[in-house]
Amino acid sequence: MLDLKFIRENRDLVERAARQKNARVDLDGILSLDEERRRLLGEVDVLRHDRNRASEEVNRLKKAGQDASELISRVRSDAERVKELEARLREVESKLFELVSYLPNIPAPDVPEGNPPDGNVVVRSWGEPPRFDFKPLPHYELAERLGLIDFKAAGRMAGSFFALYTGLGARLERALINFMLDRHRAEGYLEIAPPLMVNRRAMFNTGQLPKLEADMYRVESEDFFLIPTAEVPVTNIHQDAILSENQLPIRYTAFTPCFRLEAGAYGKDTRGLMRLHQFDKVEMVKFCRPEDSYAEHEKLTADAEGVLQALELPYRVVLLCTGDLSFAGAKCYDLEAWAPGVDRFLEVSSCSNFEDFQARRCNTRYRTRTxxxxxxxxxxxxxxxxxRTVACLLETHQRPDGSVVLPAALRPYLDNLEAITP
RNA sequence: GGAGGGUUAGGCUAACGGUAAGUCAGCGGACUUGAAAUCCGCCGGCUCCGAAAGGAGCCUUGGGGGUUCAAAUCCCUCACCCUCCGCCA
Structure with missing residues (x-):
């Protein structure tokens, strides 16, 4: 959510940001409603002031044992007028809120302007893509041959875009989760296990609503949403809180499954692990002072990169251009790991700074030392x-005999197993 | 699912329908060599005036309505919490 005063004073900036993010917004509507709101507020404040003084007078008269009926009948019409104006004000405010809810966050100044894929900028790469003297297999073939994933069974019980991990496949999944959580814990993140369903307010606070309702699974009987990422419950931990400055920065890490409708994605990435309705993810969330957020953003990205480095997965860091930035994001790096079997980069991480956009909706504040x-x-x-990381891992570390070597960092989590063999 | 009780500011806690009192913590200041103690102020939001410092007004007792000149208080509704019953891993 953007600040109304900011919108009023920076109309061009807000309009440009919306255009850059390919969002259609009604700035005229917002500003005229804002003006009407302030006009009504001024009017109603004066009336309320008069009414309050009259009420106090009624109180004085009654306490003095005098008759106040004349004053009461005189002030009654004012009180009714206040009611009318308040109703009108509520109407204007709710319309205004509705419109402002659709305004996207402003991209940071150093975010390249443009649209994907051309507009995105690769800021650095790590690792050499492996060279094979055989034709590397895609992960879904490796996984099937090694008995790690049963896509057919998943399809029978749930449908396409689901995976069912079996045996070592399931253990590998669990090992990766534990490995990442332990790693982030050592980096100073507090581990969280949050609800996987959240209410509408939480989903609004982080910016998934109102725009993306069609992309999420909703539990109709309770108006809950299945979380599309742990970002939602974890960011909402401090809803309506005033933190103290010396608590900051606060770092959390959480493992959760993530549920995504992927509406409109049918026919794309239909095989394998690249696009699923449900996938596991370890997330990191930070709360910090405004002056620290861009430094914290770099550190957060580095922490995510550390996971890929430890897993020995070559990747590149992509600075998203304005047209690829999410609704709530001010700046975002995607980490794309190389998947030699399917011969493409796969997005395995997205590291964003939301500045105060989510905090304003969450009403998460802090008290400075002053x-x-x-x-x-x-x-x-x-x-x-x-x-997707599993996909990259299998494809990158495969050997000619169809086995997959496990990176050293992962072995302690799998009884020191060195490779998965057929 | 049923019955009852509750929700007041960062925490705790008052207020016969009469205009939110205290207290602890925090911040600033006074006092002090320094600290503690003590005292004073601040410690939600919006609008307007002002270059600013600041000032004025309104709103804020879980959310939203209603009754009333006036609502923390009465009524309706929703959310959440607690207790008991039922069901249940």
Whole structure:
């Protein structure tokens, strides 16, 4: 959510940001409603002031044992007028809120302007893509041959875009989760196991609503949503809170499954682990002071990169251009790991700074050492998304005999197993 | 699912329908060599005026309605919490 005063004073900036993010917004409507709101507020304040003084007078008269009926009948019409104006004000405010809810966050100044894929900028790469003297297999073939995943069974019970991990496949999944959580814990993140369903407010606070309702699974009987990422419950931990400055930065890490409708994606990435309705992810979330958020963003990205490095997975860091930025994001790096079997980069992490956009909706603030109350900045990043990482892992570390070597960092989590063999 | 009780500011806690009292913590200041103690102020939001410092007004007792000149208080509704019953891993 953007601040109304900011919108009023930076109309061009807000309009440009919306255009850059390919969002259609009604700035005229917002500004005229805002003007009407302030006009009504001024009017109603004066009336309320008069009414309050009259009420006090009634109180005085009654306490003095005098008759107040004349004053009461005189003030009654004013009180009714206040009611009318208040009703009108509520109407204007709710329309205004509705419109402002659709305004996307402003991209940071150093975010390249443009649209994907051309507009995105690769800022650095790590690792050499492996060279094979045989034709590397895609992960879904490896997984099937090694008995790690049964896509057919998943399809029978749930449908396409689901995976069912078996045996070592299931253990590998669990090992990766534990490995990542342990790693982030050592980096100073507090581990969280949050609800996997959240209410509408939580989903609104992080910016998934109102725009993306069609992309999410909803439990109709309770108006709950299945979380599309742990970002939602974890960012909402401090809803309506005033934190103290010396608590910041706060770092959380959480493993959760993530549920995504992927509406409109049918026919794309239909095989394997690249696109699923449900996938596991370890997430990192930070709350910090505004002046620290861009430094924290770099550190967060580095923490996500550390996971890929430890797994010996070559990747590149992509700075998203304005047209690829999410609704709530101000700046975002995607980490794309190389998947030689399917011969492409797969997005396995997204590290974003939301500045105060989510904090304003969550009403998450902190008190400075001098007693001032300010909004925090929120950030999050995947550290990292499992399914695609498993795909990259199998494809990158495969050998000619169809086996897969496990990176050393993962072996302690799998009874020191060195390779998965047929 | 049923019955009852509850929700007041960062925490705790008052208020016969009469205009939110205290307290602890925190911040600033006074006092002090320094600290503690003590005292004073601040410690939600919006609008307007002002270059600013600041000032004025309104709103804020879980959310939203209603009754009333006036609502923390009465009524309706929703959310959440607690207790008991039922069901249940």
């Amino acid at each position: 007693g001032e109350v300010r909004l925090v900045h929120t950030l999050n990043g995947s550290g990292v998304a499992l399914a």
